Amino acid sequence: MPHLPTPTVADAYRGPDYAKRDRKGAGGDDLVTAVCRLFPREKAEKLFKTPTANLANNGSAQHPDKRKAGGHGPTLEDEVCFLLNVDPDAELPDDGPHSPAEWWGEFAKAVYRWECIRGTAAPVPIVRGPRGGLKLAPKFAEWLMGLEPGWVTDVPGLTHKEQLGRIGNGVVPQQAYHAFKWLMEHEAFTEEESADG
Incomplete structure (x- = not known):
């Protein structure tokens, strides 16, 4: 070997x-x-961009190619508004914890995996803005970040912009839990090792 x-x-x-x-x-x-x-593996599935606080201040979504041509990377809002095949007025089917795969295009595997982990279907990722344009749905950003439904979006008095600002750059609770768990186990192991040596 x-x-x-x-x-x-x-x-x-x-x-x-x-x-x-x-x-x-x-x-x-x-x-x-x-x-x-x-240990070769298939190419990892396509993942969405992380919701960031500046989504609340970015202005309207642009096609990712246009954003790249301007020297910038696409945002989560750009991806959901231009790369997905979903109507903002669509409704989730009542037949289980999964949203329709055809909504997600190249993101379908990642969405399905997160739905399995979360045990809940992904909400419709877009909403219509006040002038009829498409915008990122705060409920989708909330779901993507692993937050309980309504954790931010059901807070009275928050606007669409304020909801995205609070969800963006947040911590995914599941990741934080595992990080703290690892730290606690590592500290306990280190203390045992110190006591033995």
Whole structure:
């Protein structure tokens, strides 16, 4: 069995470099690339952008290609308004914890997986604005961030803009829980190790 390359600090900050071993003097694969070669997997499904607080101040959505042509990355609102096949007046079917797969296009696998984890269907991701244009639905951003339905969107007196501002840049509770759990277990292990040694 071949040995894996020695880990380096840089391994924490980069992905695989499949061309490295073919470059003269490069010395072969780094650890990240070697592991990726040993355990290949299908390309990860397409994920939505993370809701950010500036969604509340961005103005209207633009097609992602137009946003990129202007030198900027697309926002979550750009993606849901232009890349999805869903009507803002659509309703969720009553037959289970999944929204219609045809709504999500290339995001369908990621949405399905999050629906399974959450145990609840994704809400309609867009709403009509006051002038009839499409906008990101705060209920969808809330769902995407792993918040309970209504955690932000049922707070009395918050406007669409204020809801998105509060949801954006928030913490996904499920991730925070696992991070704290890991820290507590790590601290307990470290304390046991100190007591033994």
